[in-house]
């Protein structure tokens with residue numbers, strides 16, 4: 215079985231390629247990139263004229279909610295959402311019910327993913343049993359079942375001794391330890407960033423320190439153990455500076471940021487009239503943090519952009535600001551937001567964005583993909599840089615619609631994905 219993706223502009227940062235070439239795929243793998251590859255009568259052809267062809271985009275921070283919270287999202291709806299948003303793979307967090315802290319849950323998630331193959335799923339296992347923060351989970355057997363990293367995301371690992379053990383133990387499997395960096399004592403009952411706006415609005419604040427002290431502690435633990443440490447949804451300028459400084463000393467630390475932390479400030483809580491779609495963890499930060507994060511997008515110190523797709527049911531979010539759960543969806547907005555605001559705005563070239571959304575995430579979690587070099591799996595995303603879209607949450611494939619970006623008009627969108635060389639087709643009208 216051969217397929218040729220013809221006529222597109224291939225942007226692949228893994229081989230510093232940005233050129234109009236065709237992609238020849240055989241048996242699910244990239245075989246050759248070349249100008250004008252002739253199609254024979256038996257070849258399938260994907261016409262990519264006018265489109266950008268990139269290695270499949272990978273979102274390494276997604277909550278699929280299954281098992282246990284199927285009213286928020288399922289593996290099926292989450293993967294449809296991923297494909298609609300241009301992603302060929304997602305890594306899903308362990309805070310399901312039951313928690314993914316042993317192999318049977320990992321297998322259940324991967325079984326569901328197999329039944330609904332709209333995108334690949336790479337589960338994370340929990341760091342601690344029951345995410346209780348006390349004992350290490352059964353990491354070895356979850357690795358056998360297919361996890362790619364460990365995290366108690368949703369919650370931080372508050373116990374430094376446990377974090378140290380996790381960073382030591384995970385090295386047996388070369389797994390990154392992913393931290394939701396937050397000191398819960400500093401967070402207290404905070405519901406938004408602690409600063410000028412929380413004071414004006416009279417809402418309890420979450421200080422930047424809640425993130426910074428955790429990142430500082432973990433970088434020390436990572437340095438001492440030699441373990442691989444990854445900061446999930448990094449949101450403060452100071453945390454990024456610490457990660458950069460630690461890396462200069464050889465600490466194996468990586469980090470991701472979410473689009474909302476690059477594009478929205480804590481002022482939105484006031485501007486939106488306490489819209490619960492402006493409530494997430496970490497909270498939206500002031501402009502001074504946004505400026506430093508954007509610098510990290512430009513200078514290469516941020517490894518990945520990840521959505522932290524956190525679906526909640528509308529009934530859960532339609533409550534008073536202080537009562538609402540934290541989190542927003544992101545799978546179907548991330549690519550257009552980044553194309554419009556980061557690339558269209560002139561902040562970074564397209565190749566850097568593809569690095570942040572594909573090559574970088576693949577490297578951070580040791581995933582296949584992230585490259586269209588010959589021999590690699592033919593997971594591909596097709597982008598239309600000129601497509602005008604309006605964010606319409608009621609059209610999302612996700613079961614949830616909690617987004618602060620409703621109504622945003624954006625230029626640029628993902629228009630299709632291929633998995634192992636096969637175009638992904640989504641069911642209509644769902």
Ligand SMILES: [Zn+2]
Nearest residue numbers: 367368394446
């Ligand atoms: Zn988190």
